[in-house]
Amino acid sequence: TESVISRSHLPFIVGGTNYYIESLLFHLNPPNPSPEHSHDKQFTSLLNDLSEENLSKLTSVQLHELLSKIDKPTSIRRHPNEERKIRRAIEFYRDSGGIPLSEALKQQHAESGFSYRGSFRFHRCCLLWLTCQKEELEKRINDRIKSMLDRGLINELEKFHDEYNQTCTQAEQSYNYTRGIFQAIGFKEFHDYLLLSNIKRKSEHGEKVFANAIERLKLSTRQYSKYQEKWLRMRLLQRVEKHSPNVYELDTTNLSLWYENVEQRAEAIIDAFLKDEKIPFDALPKTPIDEPVYEQNTCLACQRVFHMKSQWLDHLKSKQHKRVLRTTDRAAYRQKLNNAIPSLLNTLDLLEMKKISEIEKKNDEFEIDNEMIETLENNN
Known part of the structure; x- marks a missing residue:
């Protein structure tokens, strides 16, 4: 793109994957290899152990464990199932000569002053988003x-x-x-x-x-x-840094209105942009959000792993989590009664059936009547 601009031509980019667009818009150059371990034979051996052949033999969970040893901050940000991103972080560490991805991004943020990745490549850029x-x-x-x-x-x-x-x-x-x-x-x-x-x-x-x-x-x-x-909104509409490009929406839902909603509008936007005039249509609003807090939590009851604090808190309040806890509690009560007073199991079954019937009618949470169970235990 820079080559096209240097020849006094205006580049128009159409389509492309999200990662391709990101590489066009942002400075994402990796740092130079670290000289710290350049003559360390033991460290060189470690990097050789991170070859493609060796990494391909590891499961996603094993790769995540490996990443946690060489780049703990990045491992916290990655779920064990995100194999591709985990592998990429390990490969970055290997190819950069031992620089953790988290350190590289931290350095890039400090140099550019931008909260996410590198700075924008271009001071003037206009994005047209075809929506439906x-x-x-x-x-x-x-x-x-x-x-x-x-x-x-x-x-x-x-x-x-x-x-x-x-x-x-x-x-x-x-x-x-x-x-x-x-x-x-x-x-x-x-x-x-x-x-x-x-x-x-x-x-x-x-x-x-x-x-x-x-x-x-x-x-x-x-x-x-x-x-x-989601990518477009997170990368472009939640960024309010200097030079962040405006994004203009072109609604393609009704094809019979293509000329009015898409072609005519796009021509007006591009014409005003090239003339450095006020664009006659509003850009999509930018809605900055707080940086996410990354911390790894595991729900033993639900057998799930969370790497963002907000996800963890949402899970703790979810109906699914509470349902699993109630099921676990019922099983624990049944086991306790089975060990102590087996004759009460039939009574407990009746109580559970009654409660389940109530939850279907009232859509209320199921709770075991502890007082009734204690009374039955005492009477027995």
């Missing part, structure tokens, strides 16, 4: 997937799957959907179907597996569209 209402967007996603299937998506997947298996040994035939081309939407959704033989694919069971794969493909695409919107 949820119902229409989901319809277009379904239509797009149907079009992809009609144009031979399955044949393409089957061909790739067969060629991949032919080039791999039996031991190498694994499918890591967090790396390489297998990350692309479409591979993991059709995994079960592609593992079937040609005969089984044509069976009734194969047709069901195929139908489920299509539904998973639609779901993954919808989730990705939500992620894209």
Whole structure:
């Protein structure tokens, strides 16, 4: 982009992934390798142990444990299931010669004065965001997937799957959907179907597996569209630093109004921007938020891990968490009574059935009547 500008041309960027857009807009240059351990043989051996081959043998949980030893702050910010981000942090540590990602970002923030990542590359930048209402967007996603299937998506997947298996040994035939081309939407959704033989694919069971794969493909695409919107809002609409670009919305929901809502509006925005005049439409409002607080918490009752304090507090107040606690409490009471007074179990069952009936009618929380249980114990 800088090369285009240096030749007195104006770059127009259309499309691209979120990470590509981010690399265009922000300075994200990694720091130079640390000279601190450059002649340390033991440290050099450690970096060699972090080779791609060795990392590929570790599970997501093991990678998270490794990250916690070399970059504790980053490990706290990452859930053990975020394998791709965890691996990237480890690779950054290795490739930078032992600089933790958290330290690199901290240094970058200090130098640029920006709260998130690096500073903006350009002082003047205009972003046009094509939006669409949820119902229409989901319809277009379904239509797009149907079009992809009609144009031979399955044949393409089957061909790739067969060629991949032919080039791999039996031991190498694994499918890591967090790396390489297998990350692309479409591979993991059709995994079960592609593992079937040609005969089984044509069976009734194969047709069901195929139908489920299509539904998973639609779901993954919808989730990705939500992620894209979330990314844009977090990166661009929650930043109020100097030179942060304005984002203008172009509503594409009604295609019959494309000229008025999209083409005409876009021309007016770009024309005013190039002439450095007041743009006749309002940019989307920026709504800055507080920086999240990262701390790792584990709910033993629900068997879940949280790496943000806000998520942890929300979980503690959630109905699901309270339901699990009530179930655990009931099981503990039953075990206690079973050990002490087995004859009371039938009575306890009746009490639970009565309470459950009440919760269905009143939509109230279930609570074991402790006083009644104590009375039964004393009377017995």
